[in-house]
Every structure is written in structure tokens, then in C-alpha cells.
Amino acid sequence: MTLAERLERYLTRYWDTPTEVSNLSRIPGGASRETYRFDALVKGQTRPLILRRDPPGSLSDTDRRLEFLAFQSFHGRAPVPEPIVLEAEGTELERPFFIMSRVDGGAAASPFTVDPYGEHAQAIGEAFFGALGAIAAVDPSELPLGAAAVSPDPADCWRVALDEWASVIEADEQHPQPIVRATIRRLRRAPPPPPVAVRVVHGDYRTGNFLHDGQGKILALLDWEMAHIGDPLEDLAWAIDPLWSHYDTARVAGMLPRAEALDIWSRTSGLPVDAAALAWWELFSAVKGQAIWTSAAREYRDGGFKDPVLAISGWYTARRHDEILAERLMRLEGLS
Amino acid sequence: MTPSLPDILLGNFLCMAEAPPPESAGEFMAGKVGVVALLSLLAAQEAERGSAARVWENATLRALLNAAAPDYGAHLAEAARAEDGDLSLGSLDRANATLRRALIALHEAVEAAGDVQRDHAILRLYGQMAHARRLDMPPLPGR
Secondary structure (H helix, E strand, O other): OOHHHHHHHHHHHHHOOOEEEEEEEEEOOOOOOEEEEEEEEEOOEEEEEEEEEOOOOOOOOOOHHHHHHHHHHHEOOEOOOOEEEEEOOOHHHOOOEEEEEOOOOOEOOOOOEOOOOHHHHHHHHHHHHHHHHHHHHOOHHHOHHHHHOOOOOHHHHHHHHHHHHHHHHHHHOOOOOHHHHHHHHHHHHOOOOOOOOOEEEOOOOOOOOEEEOOOOOEEEEOOOOOOEEEOOHHHHHHHOOHHHHOOOOOOEOOOEOHHHHHHHHHHHHOOOOOHHHHHHHHHHHHHHHHHHHHHHHHHHHHOOOOOHHHHHHHHHHHHHHHHHHHHHHHHHOOOO | OOOOHHHHHHHHHHHHHOOOOHHHOOHHHHHHHHHHHHHHHHHHHHHHHHHHHHHHHHHHHHHHHHHHHHHHOHHHHHHOOOOOOOOOHHHHHHHHHHHHHHHHHHHHHHHHHOOHHHHHHHHHHHHHHHHHOOOOOOOEOOO
16 A cells, blocks of 8 residues: 555544545655655645654654644744644554645755855844744743643753763764764863743754745744753754854854844843853754764664765764864864 | 765665655655765765875874873873774774774863863864865755
């Protein structure tokens, strides 16, 4: 039975009405989930939908329920697609999956293209950092995600995050990585001040993880699979990591000057940007990245070398983050 | 470690050798072809520079470990005896793993001792190591 037939059978049962699936097509979208677009004809109406299914190997072992709850939490508050159904067991499609509404007419820019937003970079940047601030403005206790996710004490946010990603490196490292290990030690020696408040952290808020219309408008914020509760500066630091601006040193994320991006975020979130805290989270971002790429390299090998996205992640981005980390470590010591 | 050059080239073959299921034959396959093309371009850089970068790093680490051994222990000099073997990437990486583990231990000891001069020397070396292993992403046109 094809995937389309299985999906059709599932939706017919789920909606308790005959459903036809057409135009099922897998689309590129990273290695953490398999992503398919399709149309469902139900009760005479065509519904444009997205299927997100766990892959045999993925970038990180994430909680798909929290991802689904993140969509539920921010649909209607931010440009976030409507989640439809989550199947955590996923037996009918062989692996866990969820279905959400589809936003057509947009494109996701590759972080490795030059000037990905062209003349609309300013407008995209204002929307991008404004939406991140809007996410950070919400008290998690008001949200479905807040009821399900662990909420750390503000003073522990840094430790929880660093322990998590350091343990990933410990588990998946296949060749000694002195640069990231030196960074982890440095981060432990000098923790950041605690956040004013804990907030929902998207976890992978960056260039490439949203759809835009090519005219300066953001249509959909995607890829919430690493959503959790923590220090909101974690998202801000990740969004402005040099990896995502691809050698554009004048603008963060290839969009805006750094100071302007931070100001927009602070105004929309209602939260201050503590310089020392942000510096810690920026260094942490490259550690988190290196952990993700380390896992990707292992999964590329364990999966029989068949997913080239894992190869790029485990190879190019890992080497690039080593450069970023080394440069930052030297700068912190006044060596560059 | 990051995937080796043989891993990448083998993967490029394997991921294209199998016919995709019907639902993955369109946009997804086009994206996959683009990523494989990019990997091939980066693989050319690794083929050109990868061995030289490893030979240089291994020699530099041996010198660093031998110089530090009188202050930080004979085990460093022992690790520095790891040989490059037949100069294949696999052989160079095996020696490199031994040398890097010793470097990590040395840096931890240097930090604990408050040895700022050697700490800074190691941080500068990290910059050189990362630069030697870099892969240069070409300017790709946006869509």
C-alpha cells in the first residue's frame, strides 16, 4: 500500500467520512521530519494540508507532542499554521506523525544563499524579530505548551540547556572536538544572569525556518520541533548566530543591523536584552549547533549515508561552527 | 568526527542510486540533487586540502604536547608518538584522534593551573585548526 493510500485510509477513519488524498509530494525541509504536502478532498471540499512524519533517523530526538502543542499555542497569536491531528504512535503510517494546515504561496530561503531577501530584507527582519519578540512576550502558563513542558527555574535555564546539548556531544561524538569542549568548560565557569522571566523558546528560530511571500511578509513560522520553556535569549542568540547570516557581517540573519534587531525584539517582547546574558547565549548557540551537527554526522553514518542533508549538517556546518567558536574564544580573551 | 571524504562520496552515490518512491520524485528529489551537487563541490575542496590540513595539525599537536610534557606530564609525550602511518585520511584521523584527546586533557590542565600564556597559545591554535579544516561555501544565488 502506498503512503497516499495509507494516509487516505487514516483520514477516512479520523474524520469518519470518505476522504480522498491527491497531489501527495514530499518537499525538502531538513532532516528532523519528513514533510509532505497533499490535498484532502472531504465532504466536497479540498483541504490543503501538510504531513510531518518522523524519519528513520533525525537530527535530534525531540518530543513531537511538544511540537504539536507549540503549533496549538501560537496558531492565531503569530503566523503559525493550524495543527490538525497528532498520532504519537503512528502505526498507520509506520512512524509517528502529525498533520497541519498548509500555507501556500511562500518560500523558505536557504541560509546559505547570498542576500536571501533582497530588497525586502529590512521588512522581513522587522517581521522576523518582531514575531520572535511576540513569542517571548507570552506567559507560558497561558498556553497549551506551558501546561505540558517542563518549566525550569529561571536560575537554572542555562544549566538545563547546556547539560542537554553537552550530553548530546558526549553521546554522539565520533572524533575528539577540543574547540567545543573548551567552550563548554568556559560556559560552565561563567554562567549568565537569570532571565527576567521564562518563556516559550522555539528552539530553531532562524533564517530558513519560515515562509515568506517574496514581498517582505512572513507567512508562516515553522519547525517547532525543539520548542521548550527556557530563557528567551536562547532564541534571540540562535537567530543572530553568524552561521545564518552567511558571511554578511553587517546584518544579522542577513536582514538587519544587530542593534536594530535587538531593539525590535526588546520592544515587542517587553523584555530587556542583558548584554552579558546575550553574550553567554551567543557562545552557547554555537555549542548547541555543534551538538546538532555531531548528531547529524552520527545519523548520516548509522543511516547508511543516504540523507545528504545530514551530510551537509554534519560536515559543512560543523566545520563552520568550529570557526565561529574558535574566533569567539579568541575574542573573549582579547586575542583577535 | 565530521563525515570523511569517502563517507561523503559514497553517500552521494547511495542516495542517488535507489529510485525514489512516487511521492518523493518531484520537488524533494530536485532538492536532493542540489544538496548532492553542493556536497560534491565541497568534496573537491576536501580532496585538495584535507590531507595537508591533517598532516599540519598532527605535526603541530605533537610539537605542542612535547613542549608541554615537562610541565604537564609524560603522558603527553607518549600521545605525541602517534604516527601518521600511510598518510591515508583514515590513518591520519586515527593519529589525530589520539593527539586531540591529549590536547583536550592538556587544555583542561592548563586552565586548572591558571597558565594564561599556554591557554592563549591553545586558543590561537584552535583558530588555526578550524581555519585549516574550513570548507568554503560558494556564493549561491537566492530564489
